[in-house]
Amino acid sequence: MSTTTHIEYAIPERIDRLPLSRETWRIMLLAGIAWLIESYDIGIMGNVLPLLEKQYQLNSFTVGMLATVSTLGIVLAIIPAGWLADRIGRKKILVIGTAWYAFFSLICGLAPTIPLLIVCRLIAGLGMGAVFPIPYAMAAELTSKRIRGSMTSVLDSFLSFGYFLAPLLALLLIPQLPEQWGWRVLFYIGGLPLLYVPVLVKWMPESPRWLTVKGRAEEANWIVSQLEQQIESRTGLLLPPPENSGGQPASTTSKVSLGIFSRAYFKRTMMMCISFACILFIFYAIQTYTPTVLLKEGYGISNAFLLTTIIVVASIPGKYAAAYAIERFGRKFTLISFTSIAAVSALFFGFAHNGALALSCGCVLSFFGIGVDPVIKIYGAEQYPTHMRELGIGVFEGVGRLFGGVLAPFIMAFLLASFDVAGSYVFVAVIAVIGVCVVSWLGTETRGEVLEKAANVADSSILQQSISDSHTF
Template sequence: MLLAGIAWLIESYDIGIMGNILPLLEKQYQLNSFMVGSLATVSTLGIVLAIIPAGWLADRVGRKKMLVFGTAWYAFFSLLCGMVPSIPLLIVCRLIAGLGMGAVFPIPYAMAAELTSKRIRGSMTAVLDSFLSFGYFLAPLLALLLIPQLPTQWGWRMLFYIGGLPLLYVPVLIKWMPESPRWLTIQGRGEEADQIVTQLEQRIESRTGLALPEPGSHAGQSMPTPSRASSGIFSRAYLKRTLMMCISFACILFIFYAIQTYTPTVLLKEGYGISNAFLLTTIIVLASIPGKYAAAYAIERFGRKFTLISFTLIAAASALCFGFAHNGALALLAGCVLSFFGIGVDPVIKIYGAEQYPTRMRELGIGVFEGVGRLFGGVLAPFIMAFLLTSFNVAGSYVFVAVIAVIGVCVVAWLGTETRGVVLEKASNS
């Protein structure tokens, strides 16, 4: 899980690069608004294009292979981004790099579902997701440290060169990241699966000095062969789950992008000045990290549905407060609460989605709701928020964010079932 968390951290750094170099590129190349918008969204578009076929492939060639391949892919093209001579080529390289990011994004929380106990798979996913937040914070931190020390034409390139360093992490994944034993089992590779599980058991017994208990009654039982009527994510058996996840994930991801992308813009519109706006934004984004650790506790203590619904409702209320705040202290408080709960809920919806599908199509299911969510929450959200801020001012924009959050809550409350403490095979086939 540490290996998976680091993979997410270095990927989120790569995703966070562009927001920190856009002002430099805009100044150096006198970019128009279309070019700025293209640079801001093109890697997310690559993620959307790749995430569904990558999920389908991960169900066929394995989780580990897709994680390794995707990491090598986006790191290589990130390195190329630092060498390009023109903005159009930079846009192309960012799009292609996004394809690799899309291949990597769903893998860690699918592996958390498949490699950890039913008692901790929810909290483990929340801990993993906090690595994303550290990566998003690492990008502006390195930008702050490096860009002022380098000539204008080299500062942004250096951030991309650092984004190519994950190529050195690929051999680490190849050597030490295990394949999912559940996936190996359904592929008929039971001996390999047993070898991985046996090694894990031996390490635990060596570390604790105690013999592990006998497996539970569910262990070793094979799942029934799926009928044609229940063989796909849009079949009658899984259609309700797929619709629930596509809608709720898109709604919750909209909150994330509203915070991550538009907080500085909103604060500048409210007249806080550049320095204060970026300082307040940094504090607000950092509030998401303890939010994810709070979710790690709540998801196993109170369950998936309760945590999803309560966190998202609090985020909706704080979005309203943030939109109508007219002084710095209130804006900071409301923004931190919005980030704590609105981004803190992300790992809950991710593991809840992974639990909806059986191993044979888990990555495809994740790819579909991630793809839909990132299309509406990631690619379209910046344009929607830009329109709302122009047409309805800050207050009206965050009323819309709150409404979107409530829609996500209603869908989970209506269509969702609780999966806390349930064996993964039972949760995904019930």
């Protein structure tokens, strides 16, 4: 069968039979680099906080504001950005968001006072919020059902490289620079992604699934046809015929706006909001407060940065382990097992009183507690149909980052000031257990399913009632 006959099939069927190829890796690399440079920007604050606290004699409230204000910007932007991505496209929001946060990260380095730095971090967070949900939605919509989970895990590892880069550069640069310049240079580096924006404009494709839903079938066909032709030309082999997904083709899926809080999707939305918040709480406890905790334990600033770098880098193999587990054992099992191990390791980390034990427990906590992040992300992307996928992602990301990102650092700052490190990480473990219970109770398995099928509610009577309700209003 020649490539020209592929157009008789629906776009999802054609995507689902594409192999893991150089062309797929190129698209994922573009999305991954966008995440890497964003995660570096997010990772900056945890490493400059001790310097700012020392230089400006900051109180606990100001420290909490600096730690959380960019996340507050993410929360404010992420839902409207998701809504916009469902209307004007994934690629446009990715490009605009990347340029936005890179520019304001550069401005942060020029801030003359702490209040102005807080304002700049808030504004930069708006761009971060726009970018965050895009790469894993693109991974879900541009890769086949056989690999979308593992590809999201590999893609998410770029975040860990960025988080690792922040303490690594802090370790290398800050001891060599005057105290008043070290933190500024880290922000200047955060402005370099401005140079990456033209690359995204030229090489990142739009989601063919989104184009199809928006009635732009010719553009969607052109993108998928290019991938098909490139793969067949390079390998010298014809692609296998697309599988019949059964039922209604995805390209003609109903666009009735059921709403993410409708009866049909309410359970999924609640599960994602709660579980995402719990898992993000673990992440922010590690990413933002590990240097502070280690300094509190008396390790010294250089040792604290070194240990933090090692702990954060342990999340990278954790995400690769998740890439294997998510396709081998399923989304739900991987979520529950990784988060449970993270809860136990948080307890041990809190009670560790020597460097070797703290490092070991911190690495296990990072391996599983951050390693699970891509699993919850692709699982969330699979909960909603294409016409409202980014909005759904935006809502659970926004709610999750409000409670897991904005409130978590304030809670951790209060716990560390009022109790010892052990008490703080007992709280982290409890939060992790809550996330495990919610996924166990409300979650369903989506491994190996066509994306459009995974996103459909199982109970057709509920779906019909929701459609009827939408007509009523």
